[in-house]
Amino acid sequence: MRRILVVGAGQSGLQLALGLPAEGYDVTLVSPSGPAEIRAGRITSTQCLFGPALRRERRHGPAFRDDRAPEVHGVGLSVADPTGADLPDGPVLARTAVPGAGEVSSLPTLSLNGPCDALMVEAVPGGPLDRPLPATARAEEVLGHLPRVVRRYAPWEYERFAPARPADPMAALTGGHTPVVRVPVARLDGGAPILGMADTVVATDPITAQGADTASRPPTSTAA
Numbered sequence: 001m002r003r004i005l006v007v008g009a010g011q012s013g014l015q016l017a018l019g020l021p022a023e024g025y026d027v028t029l030v031s032p033s034g035p036a037e038i039r040a041g042r043i044t045s046t047q048c049l050f051g052p053a054l055r056r057e058r059r060h061g062p063a064f065r066d067d068r069a070p071e072v073h074g075v076g077l078s079v080a081d082p083t084g085a086d087l088p089d090g091p092v093l094a095r096t097a098v099p100g101a102g103e104v105s106s107l108p109t110l111s112l113n114g115p116c117d118a119l120m121v122e123a124v125p126g127g128p129l130d131r132p133l134p135a136t137a138r139a140e141e142v143l144g145h146l147p148r149v150v151r152r153y154a155p156w157e158y159e160r161f162a163p164a165r166p167a168d169p170m171a172a173l174t175g176g177h178t179p180v181v182r183v184p185v186a187r188l189d190g191g192a193p194i195l196g197m198a199d200t201v202v203a204t205d206p207i208t209a210q211g212a213d214t215a216s217r218p219p220t221s222t223a224a
C-alpha cells in the first residue's frame with residue numbers, strides 16, 4: 001500500500017486524508033491541534049461554501065453541516081454611496097464596496113451556539129477602514145470596535161449589527177491577509193516529492209469567498 005503524509009487538517013488536508021484510503025493509500029494526517037482544541041479555538045473563516053464544495057465534502061466525509069448550517073441563496077453586490085445602498089433581502093452574502101476604503105460583507109453562518117450572522121470588514125491598507133486590532137482580541141472587543149468603523153462607511157450594516165452580541169468568545173478573527181502564488185512542488189533531501197495544495201499554493205483574497213471552495217477542488221476536474 002502506498003503511504004502518504006498529509007500536513008494540516010484544514011479544508012483541503014482533511015478531505016484529502018478522508019478520501020485517499022478509498023484510493024488505496026495508507027494515510028497519516030498531522031495537525032497541530034486536536035478536535036477539542038479546534039472546536040474551542042478561534043474561527044478561521046466566514047465559512048461560505050458553494051454547492052460544488054459541499055458536494056465534495058459529502059462525498060469524502062460526514063455531512064456534518066447539512067442539518068445545522070443556514071443556507072445562503074445568493075450573493076448581492078452593491079457600491080456604497082451617500083444616499084445609501086440597496087441590499088438584497090433574504091439569506092444572502094451581502095457585500096458592499098466602499099470606494100477607497102474596502103468592503104463590508106455580511107452573511108448567515110453557523111457558530112458553536114447555532115446559526116448566526118457574520119460580519120466581515122476588509123480594509124484597504126492605510127485606508128479609513130484600516131483600524132487594526134491585536135490578533136489576540138476576543139469577540140467582545142472586536143464587536144465593540146466595529147460600530148465605530150462601520151457606522152460611518154456602511155451605516156445600513158451598522159443598524160443591523162449594533163444590537164448584536166458575539167456568538168461565542170472566540171467568534172472573531174482579525175489580521176492581515178496577503179494573496180500569494182507559490183511553486184507547488186518541492187523535494188525532501190532524500191528526493192521524496194512534496195505537493196502543495198490549496199492556500200499553500202494559491203491564497204486568494206477572502207473577499208472572493210472562494211478559498212475553501214477551491215481548496216478541495218481536484219486540479220483536473222471540470223465538474224463537481
Ligand SMILES: Cc1cc2nc3c(=O)[nH]c(=O)nc-3n(C[C@H](O)[C@H](O)[C@H](O)COP(=O)(O)OP(=O)(O)OC[C@H]3O[C@@H](n4cnc5c(N)ncnc54)[C@H](O)[C@@H]3O)c2cc1C
Nearest residue numbers: 008010011012045046047048198199209210211212213215
Ligand atoms: C477572514 C477569512 C474569511 C474567509 N472566508 C471564506 C469563505 O467564506 N469561503 C471560502 O470559501 N473561503 C474563505 N476563506 C478562505 C479559506 O478559509 C481558505 O482558503 C481555506 O481554508 C484554505 O484551505 P487550506 O486547507 O489550504 O488551509 P486551512 O483550512 O487554513 O488549513 C491549514 C491547516 O494546516 C495547519 N497547519 C499549519 N501549519 C502546520 C504545520 N506546520 N504542521 C501541521 N499542520 C499545520 C493549520 O493549523 C490548519 O488547520 C476565508 C479566509 C479568511 C482569512
